[in-house]
Amino acid sequence: MALSDMAARNAKPGKKMYKLADEYGLYLQVNPIGTKRWYFKFAYNGKESRIAFGAYPLVSLSRARDKRDEARLMILDGIHPKQKRIAEKEAEEDALNTFEKMAREWSQQMLRRRRWSETHANRIWRDMEKHVLPVIGQRHVAELKTKDLLVPLRVVEANDRLELASRLKQRITDIMGYAVQCGVIDRNPAKDMAGALMPPRVTHRPALRLERLPEFLTKLDYYYGRRLTKLAIQFTLLTFSRSSEIRLARWSEFDIERAIWIIPAERTPIPGVKFSYRGAKMQSEHIVPLSRQTLAVLAEIRTISGEGELLFPGDHSLIKPMSENTVNNALRTMGYDTAKELCGHGFRTMACSALIESGKWSRDAIERQMSHQERNAVRAAYIHKAEHIVERKLIMQWWGDYLDAVSREFVVPYEFEVG
Structure with a gap:
């Protein structure tokens, strides 16, 4: 019924x-x-x-x-x-498996795995929203071919933003790779973009030959500019850290008793200071052992800026950092052409050359102390875990002692022995 x-x-x-x-x-x-x-x-x-x-x-x-x-x-x-x-x-x-959906899931995965900080993820997403998603965001990933993926990148390239185009290309490749891993597509068409874009211009970072170290140290000794600027140059040379890592350094990052400087992956932003959230470039905590010479320089710096938060505050404000041009301006005052002869970043090249030429240190320890990114994933995991901290402490002290020695007369690195 x-x-x-x-x-x-x-x-x-x-x-x-x-x-x-x-x-x-x-x-x-x-x-x-x-x-x-x-x-x-x-x-x-x-x-x-x-x-x-x-x-x-x-x-x-x-x-x-x-x-x-x-x-x-x-x-x-x-x-x-x-x-x-x-x-x-x-x-x-x-x-619903659009490129934007895959991109969001991929981004969240990177955050969950702590590959990125929240701030870094937001920066990446802003670039995606501005340059990529308006063009291919609503398209199903299965219908996207290599030529489609290149469309937003060609626009960025045409505006002569080659570094950004290169970064976006890598992001797109990773997102499409994630879609493969999820079983949404069978192969990654982004891999065929290799060589399709103009490579980013390589910025020349001039550095002195090691034979000119005595000359440089003499000129630095007679530098009569701002005292904190001179100390910043000495600190940069001794630690061979990157400019933003040094300019934005806080006193709270230093453990004087243990003689280490721990550069965080990310810093608390300073209001009104662009990029002040930047920490260690590789987005992971980086340890810098401090030699006796570096500790002595820090003691001098503390007499100037020890009451504030920043090691190297600017001329006009204790809460804002030294200008990014300060070190290079001082080098020009000392008579160096910072475009062809020596710039602040060149100290890293000089230190790396000396450490390698000495023949005393393992490649892993040098690379870790330079905070270079290891391209081999297995080696990267090993290096990050082990850190080679004991050898790195010896490296930093050797470098401090070497600079003391060559301030009197030049010694080739492989012949220098600590007395």
Whole structure:
């Protein structure tokens, strides 16, 4: 007997679930909590199954019967209604696999794995939103070919922002690689972008030959500019750290008793100072052992800026850092062409050359102290974990002693022995 709409509407919940049958396998299930749901019971290849059609009265009796009849026709055509619904749902979900969705999931994964800081992730996402997502964000990743992925990059390249284009190319490659890992696509078309863009221009970082160290140290000794600037040059030479790591250094990062400087992955931003959140360049904590010479320089610096937060505050404000041009301006005052002869970053080149030429230190220890990024993932994991801190302490003290020695006369690194 067919079910009436009045009977369905007036059905009251009982202590147990019960069913009100309609025709051809359709029934209304009435639950103890008062909810009512339509189900269609059927047999397919000799096996009994059922499929839900939704809640009553949202789905009316008439609509439930229509759904039942559609399902019966599918069965006659050899189609399992439930499997068809699953396939349709999967197709709907797959249709949502746009480049932007994959990009968001990839970005969240990088954060969960602590590969990025929140600030770094936000910077990357801003670049994606500005240059990439407006062009290919709403397209399904499966339909994106190499030529499609290159479209937003060509625009950035045309604006002569080659470094940004290179970074975005790497991000797109990683996102499409994530889509492969998720099973959304079978291969990564972004890998075929290799060589398609102009490479970023290599910035020449001039450095003196080691033979000129005595000359430089003599000129530095006679430098009569701002005292804190001279100390900044000495500190940079002794630690061979990067400019932003030094300019934005806080006193709280130094453990004088243990003779180490711990550069954080990210710093608390200084209001009004661009990029003041920057810490160690590789986005992971970096340890700099402090030689006796560096500790002596720090003691002098403390007499000038020890009451504040920053090691190297600017001329006009104790809460804002020294200008990024300060060291290079001083080098020009000393007579060096910072475009061709020597710049502040060149101290890193000079220190690295001396350490390698000495033949005393392992490559891993030098690379770790230089805070270079290891391209080999296995080596990177090993180096980061071990850190070679004992050898690195010896390296930094050797470098401090070497600078003392060459201030009197030049000694080739491999012949220098600490007395």
